[in-house]
Amino acid sequence: MSTQNAELDTSVSTSLRKIHELPGPLRLPLIGNLHQISPSTLHLTLEDWADQYGDIFRVYFGPRPHVVIAERETTQRILRDRPDGFRRTSILEKAATDLHLNGVFSREGELWRRHRAIVTKSLNRTKLKPLFPKLQMMVERLKRRWEHSSDQAQSVNVCSDLMRFTVDVTMQVAFGIDPNTQETEGPVIQRHLDKVFPIVHRRVYLPFPVWRYIRLPSDYALKSALKALREEVNGMVRAVRQRMEANPRLKDSPTNFLESILSEIDQGASDFSDDDVFANAGTLLLAGEDTTANTIAWCIHYLMRYPEHFHRMRSEVDEIAASNSAAILELEQTNRLPFLDAFVNEVMRLKPVAPFIAAESNTDTEILGCQIPKGTTIHMLTRKTAMKDSNFINADLFQPERWLNTEAQRYHPHERQAFIPFGSGPRLCPGRNLALFEIRMVLSMLCRNFDLDTIHGTGEVNERLAFTMMPENLTVNLRKRRSS
Template sequence: MELLGTTTIFLLVCISCLLFATWRSISPKEKQPPGPITLPIVGNILQLNPWKLSESLKKLSKKYGPVFTIYLGPRKIVVLYGYDVVKEALIDQADDFSGRGNLPLLRKLFQGTGIVTSNGETWKQLRRFALTTLRDFGMGKKSIEERIQEEAHFLVERIRNTHERPFNPGNFLIHAVSNIICSIVFGDRFDYEDKKFLTLIELLEENNKLQNSIQAQEKGNGHSDFTIETLSRTTLDLFLAGTGTTSITLRYGLLILQKYPEIVDKIQKEIDCVIGRDRSPCMADRSQMPYTDAVVHEIQRFIDFLPFNVPHTVIKDTKFRDYFIPKDTMIFPMLTSVLQDSKEFPNPEKFDPGHFLNANGTFKKSDYFMPFSAGKRICAGEGLARMEIFIFLTAILQNFTLKPVLDHKDIDISPLVSPLANMPRPYEVSFLPR
């Protein structure tokens, strides 16, 4: 009897929680975005496929529309699915949606103190400071382009020294991209075999432990946003975001190009025509190289590196379309729904540079190209990343032809899905001098 009574109480509690969750979703003073019925404690987790979460959310968008609600455990999330709603939120109502969502993984990585995860006035001050400082150090100017060209030369020579042996280029690319950030922050690059440099790359996460031993220049100013902790974390953000995303994009791009040798041939013909073999690629070349530019854009579109975007929150009670979204609600502006839009990009699952080319072969811009997000929280290093991807990739293909280990038809370019990002599958490739 006691066991039966305990079971009955447990069932009543579960039913009560379910009814409360349902009531909560329909009772507010204004209509909130619709969504599937939630279960106590787990929310909608059992209704979603964690390994194909994008597909699960795509199905829900077809049922509930472009603005809908899900619960990951007890955490309420409003999902924005499709170009129109993502643009309306991140650009048209940029201020309302400018908060940063608080996921445990992001909190563990970034500690909520740098420009990636901070909020409010702290975030505004740090972002303004970071952008101003980066510009002062050459971002967006000829000087930073020259640093990238110099690093591309070192990267090419390092690849040449592999003597056509197959290898995974991941570390080479990480080191090259990291050296650009090093040249900005420290004023100089590092040799690829420098032990200090290798330690820096390997132990970026350990930086947080060292911060406690540094004296704060603004000690006693309890209201300052420019503490050693926030500035150190902002610097770490630059390394993590500025190194990881760009190097992974390049690594994934080289994997894709192995599968399509005919695309590599077209790029190299364009390189030979516009640049030749004797000088370094520069950003001024891009306007004369529409096919190469289209391939670079298609790489970023196809890999869909951050399908869910970095989560946002609304910073106040917000009216969005016909819905009411309470302050601090987490928002998933789904970049994958924009980059994989079949109306803008026919057959979006296929890698096709034609997505960014007009019928006459000129480059075609697209408002749907949002790999760096959009609005107030757009990636602070977008301009730097664009320069790095174009110059590094062009320099590599100017000097080498790719020779895959596998037959190009057997190369798998589908992503390895992680909690936040799409990653390229491991591979080795040989670089044959041209």
């Protein structure tokens, strides 16, 4: 048992509260609180209940109670005590296994460590740097796509355009393949990916794997989407294998995730199977698509709401770009945008695409004075924690400057440990460098090339959870930049 878990365990005693003694919403027999929960707004409901019941409460997803917490230190302790003391939920692993997608996100124990090592290596900064010119080209394509919309005076569905961009980037980085979905009209790989998250999201809150016994029409649609996805991934594997045959040096010095895992298999260095290849390729495509696209979309939403921040960001980008007056920044230039970074942090504090993280206890333990039996699901409301005044001054206000003003941070609460949009501990998001890099590139391109005064949102923008939290109804009118 790890030190962290020992720390949690020491006080397991009868004086602690039991889960059923925790406060929480009234429940019905058998279904518990399921009738009060909708998957697409689950995060909002849990956050409302945190206002009502405090930092720790219980919710019944069917007959079994889950524990919900909104407290910084305990959240950090749980996240850091993985994979030994806590794990991702077993129902997530069951759902992922049944979809043949049990890769690094849902795996546990030794297999998780091995998958994690190979994924992390292929996404680290040194692997990303040489890919910069290709990624720049992909940002250029997005610019052209938006210029075309501007020329046609058409509004832009930013989430869908950004997902084309993020899938192109992920496939380039993880597989060394450029699918160019941005310049492909009609159906693209995204139409298969789109089916997966919403269904996984619904399944992980079921009291048991109901889908194994009852099939809905959406389950059949998912099955055919997965079949098509598998064919796409098999095609990529064939292409990468051919590339490695033509250039055997790639076996010793792989340049991306697919080359790494295939060279381990081919050299007999590991027992990774074809299923492991598909599971992790699919995981990377899914993890890299919605998260980054939706984060950029939320940034655009806030740029529309706060034109003064847009102008400040534009001035910063213009100043950096002045040396070569390029429409798209160079790698080194993207690292010199403090206001843009502060703005993105503030967006991720208020609109994190993962507003909570779930874990399951591997042992009997204790959390915030409550006895937690092995196998209990714990939902950590990370956004709620980042929106407490005790962690960030004026926490419900959108203030990018809070991330710049180090003097103010000395006198007011500014708890960085309460800001964990990429998670924390050993399972911290391995794609965060890539994601931040994509976000900087797209936002700087947007400021440099499009006008804000003609960007108009349509309707109210709502939060919708489908594994990641996305802005619903975010349609934007982008116009080519006129002002200097």
